[in-house]
Amino acid sequence: MKRVLVLNQDYSPISVCSAERAFLLLYLQKAELVHDDPENKIRSINTAYPMPSVIRLQQYISIPYKSVLLSRQNVFKRDSNQCLYCGNGKDLTLDHVLPKSRGGQSTWTNLATACKKCNSIKGDKTPEEAKMPLAQKPFRPTYVMFVRNFSGFTSKDWLKYLGVN
Template identity: 60%
Template structure:
């Protein structure tokens, strides 16, 4: 049961992702409603069958003052597809500052990339241009919806109407 469920706020905006058992419990306890169910999967008890949720909507609105993607190692790796942004390898990955910290580079979404240890040490205290190394993609800060849609693993077809909406600008 490694599948995930999209959790929507009361206004149908995407809030996050949870496990199928957690989503089922929210629906069963009447804290959420089933918006979309999985085709071909059901949850069975001794006496009954229940649809397996893919999208649920909370009955109560949850106010989130800031909905962004946390800057951490795992999220940088997800954004970069778990591959070195210089050579494309998937092994021995670490983080690299495009503009080295010793030269004023900041620790933020726009300056951190995934790199293998070999490429990271080869680049050293240089910029990619100075080291003669080309980046696969320019680092960027993903929006919350883009991160859910593109970097959270497999995305159910039933999620797309809710993740295709533009985020509200505050």
């Protein structure tokens, strides 16, 4: 499915939607086309329309601080669907870096993707105690970073709106 970057009226990124939803917003004149995909078209019986890649809303939408929802799948995306201990991409689970039994919370900075084998070996220890260093320190992704790096975008047209030069 083709995905489209949705910009607020001030050109700040606010979401990603399907091409069908973007076309509807364009058709209803609630958005304007900023970039299209020249290699693809949306076709009706009589007409071919540009396939949207980036659209901008006609009216500014006030959005309070937008953050990435902490979920199992989002942690896996952040960690590139790989165990942060061994790099394996199979039988993944979540590991609490500081174990829950020792006061560790379920937060972005305390959850890491781990395969079941590494999670079992690490057990109720910290990575240092288990002599299992993490490939990267767990972090809380920003919304723009999450859209840019983890949403599966496919268009270079998005880059300048997502803080990539």
